[in-house]
Amino acid sequence: MMSSQNLSIIGPGVMAEAIIAGLIRNQVLPAQKIIAAGPRPERGSELVERYGIRFTADNAEAVSAADIVILAVKPQKLRTVLAGLRGKIAPHAVVLSIIAGASIQSISSGLEHPAVIRAMPNTPAQIGQGITVWTSSLAVTEAQLEAARLILSALGQEIYVEEENYLDMATALSGTGPAYVFLFMEALIDAGVHLGFPRRIAEQLVTQTIRGSVEYYALKKDHPAHLRNQVTSPGGTSAAALYYLEKAGFRTALSRAIWAAYERSQELGRGKNSQPPEKNSD
Numbered sequence: 001m002m003s004s005q006n007l008s009i010i011g012p013g014v015m016a017e018a019i020i021a022g023l024i025r026n027q028v029l030p031a032q033k034i035i036a037a038g039p040r041p042e043r044g045s046e047l048v049e050r051y052g053i054r055f056t057a058d059n060a061e062a063v064s065a066a067d068i069v070i071l072a073v074k075p076q077k078l079r080t081v082l083a084g085l086r087g088k089i090a091p092h093a094v095v096l097s098i099i100a101g102a103s104i105q106s107i108s109s110g111l112e113h114p115a116v117i118r119a120m121p122n123t124p125a126q127i128g129q130g131i132t133v134w135t136s137s138l139a140v141t142e143a144q145l146e147a148a149r150l151i152l153s154a155l156g157q158e159i160y161v162e163e164e165n166y167l168d169m170a171t172a173l174s175g176t177g178p179a180y181v182f183l184f185m186e187a188l189i190d191a192g193v194h195l196g197f198p199r200r201i202a203e204q205l206v207t208q209t210i211r212g213s214v215e216y217y218a219l220k221k222d223h224p225a226h227l228r229n230q231v232t233s234p235g236g237t238s239a240a241a242l243y244y245l246e247k248a249g250f251r252t253a254l255s256r257a258i259w260a261a262y263e264r265s266q267e268l269g270r271g272k273n274s275q276p277p278e279k280n281s282d
């Protein structure tokens, strides 16, 4: 519990709500200590009703009494938001950004504020099952690091890293990760329906197969290839299916996709707002 601290969240979207919900659920902060700011009053009313936090449409007002400022706007909005907050954040406060691609240096110089934490969470944070990779500038104090750890722990697991380079990598692997998992689930469920299962049953089969496999792997701590070999009988069904996945370049497609997300995170950091489809010819 860090009940003496005031926390301000700029950009009250999906991730901001996950953070607010986590902080309140885990009693890290009472609702009255949290204020969110964003341009849409309807969104504000929603959050006020759901969580009992405070809301303002004025970013500068939201940070005026803050000890911790969380930046959760889209990368494309960052420049304007930083300009609006410059000189408005108390010198003793710490800024924690979850914005994909945005470097500590760009936030720190945009705000003229040295104490900056950069974190990359993911959407399972909404149920406290996320994972966050984070790092900090030299100006961040031990007490601020502890406060950040408490906040991020309310979202699930957290891993502190010394090198900021890992943040773009985490953005590609775990930050964006749920998108790969949900696409995979959707494809498996559709395949089940194609076979002839009612969708409801296909969904149950796929969900529990994934959940069970993850739990099994986590308990066994065995190499995934070994666990896969256990499923793969000589001349059997798994071998028949895996042949097609390998032939279709499943691993290469995943690896290339994740590399594209990594490159895109770096591009966002350089302020490149959009990307043409099929940037790569391979």
Ligand SMILES: NC(=O)C1=CN([C@@H]2O[C@H](COP(=O)(O)OP(=O)(O)OC[C@H]3O[C@@H](n4cnc5c(N)ncnc54)[C@H](O)[C@@H]3O)[C@@H](O)[C@H]2O)C=CC1
Binding pocket: 010, 011, 012, 013, 014, 015, 016, 037, 038, 039, 040, 043, 059, 072, 073, 074, 075, 077, 080, 081, 098, 099, 100, 120, 121, 122, 123, 175, 176
């Ligand atoms: N969605 C995801 O899976 C993850 C997103 N992130 C990062 O978190 C950030 C937020 O993402 P989401 O919550 O998904 O986006 P979102 O679109 O749900 O939320 C952004 C919020 O910012 C508000 N906003 C727009 N302009 C503003 C301004 N000038 N001042 C204050 N608020 C403003 C919007 O009204 C919206 O409520 C992004 O930078 C993203 O890179 C990080 C990890 C995972």
Ligand SMILES: O=C(O)[C@@H]1CCC=N1
Binding pocket: 100, 171, 175, 176
């Ligand atoms: O798609 C995005 O840019 C965000 C960042 C991490 C996950 N989603």
